[in-house]
Amino acid sequence: MNIAFDKLDKAFENRVRLQIMSVLAANERYDFNSLKDLLSITDGNLASHLKSLEKEEYIIVHKSFLGRKPNTNYEATEKGKKAFKDHLDALEQLIRQQKHA
Amino acid sequence: MEEKELQNELASIRSIMERSSKFISLSGLSGILAGVYALIGAGIAYSMLYSGTNRVYLKLDMGSGQGTLYELIATASVVLVLSLITAYLLASRQARRKNQPMWGAVSMQLMFHMAVPLIAGGILIFILLLHHHYGIVSASSLIFYGLALVSASNFTFADVKYLGLCEIALGLVAACLPGYGLLFWALGFGVLHIIYGARIYLKYDK
Numbered sequence: 001m002n003i004a005f006d007k008l009d010k011a012f013e014n015r016v017r018l019q020i021m022s023v024l025a026a027n028e029r030y031d032f033n034s035l036k037d038l039l040s041i042t043d044g045n046l047a048s049h050l051k052s053l054e055k056e057e058y059i060i061v062h063k064s065f066l067g068r069k070p071n072t073n074y075e076a077t078e079k080g081k082k083a084f085k086d087h088l089d090a091l092e093q094l095i096r097q098q099k100h101a
Numbered sequence: 102m103e104e105k106e107l108q109n110e111l112a113s114i115r116s117i118m119e120r121s122s123k124f125i126s127l128s129g130l131s132g133i134l135a136g137v138y139a140l141i142g143a144g145i146a147y148s149m150l151y152s153g154t155n156r157v158y159l160k161l162d163m164g165s166g167q168g169t170l171y172e173l174i175a176t177a178s179v180v181l182v183l184s185l186i187t188a189y190l191l192a193s194r195q196a197r198r199k200n201q202p203m204w205g206a207v208s209m210q211l212m213f214h215m216a217v218p219l220i221a222g223g224i225l226i227f228i229l230l231l232h233h234h235y236g237i238v239s240a241s242s243l244i245f246y247g248l249a250l251v252s253a254s255n256f257t258f259a260d261v262k263y264l265g266l267c268e269i270a271l272g273l274v275a276a277c278l279p280g281y282g283l284l285f286w287a288l289g290f291g292v293l294h295i296i297y298g299a300r301i302y303l304k305y306d307k
Binding site for chain 1: 113201205
């Protein structure tokens with residue numbers, strides 16, 4: 001009955017990480033500061049969650065310079081997009097199960 | 102996880118995807134006001150062109166009546182600037198209310214995709230004016246404005262795309278009927294803006 005629970009991705013247990021993936025699923029690339037404004041969280045908090053998603057190989061980092069200011073952009077990998085989609089499917093399935101229960 | 106919690110999770114994902122990729126802080130009220138400014142501007146232009154016995158419109162083609170031409174351009178510019186200021190002020194108020202950054206990645210994209218057709222169209226209209234092709238200025242402004250809206254519509258409400266398509270269609274009809282430029286201009290920038298603004302206001306401003 002509860003097969004769907006196993007399909008939920010551990011990496012997305014955290015709210016912020018799931019939100020980051022949502023943004024990167026809807027947009028080709030997103031930069032650090034816009035992400036920070038959108039989620040209204042601190043630099044350190046965002047950086048640590050980005051790091052862990054990067055370690056999972058769900059996102060890749062593009063570093064460049066805008067004039068003299070460093071500009072860091074993030075992009076979801078194929079692996080990351082698939083993991084996000086599977087996670088959403090699992091959430092959906094859970095809801096359906098509970099409706100029928 | 103409870104069902105309620107799951108539903109909230111999905112709702113928050115949906116909201117963040119929307120807020121990150123679409124500028125949802127456009128205000129319907131600014132559309133209505135832009136339409137009103139345009140109608141007032143068109144009224145002023147009408148009284149400049151068609152008052153009295155001599156029709157300045159005909160004289161424009163003969164190279165005289167330059168003064169009226171400058172006054173018309175000035176009127177149109179005032180309408181444009183007032184509309185932009187209104188749109189900016191109301192959008193930043195709306196952005197605060199909807200918790201979306203006014204100058205984020207999305208609004209930048211929106212501005213860029215809007216600016217490309219607008220600047221191209223603006224330069225073309227300037228060239229048309231230099232060459233005294235007054236008859237199709239109104240049509241070109243409608244068509245390029247429509248193209249700008251369609252190109253920007255990926256980054257905001259889908260309604261903007263339909264407004265853009267209507268402006269393009271109206272512009273093409275206007276191009277077939279030179280001489281009725283002011284009428285089409287008033288319809289496109291006045292009436293259509295008011296209809297669109299009211300729609301957005303009722304749908305999203307609440």
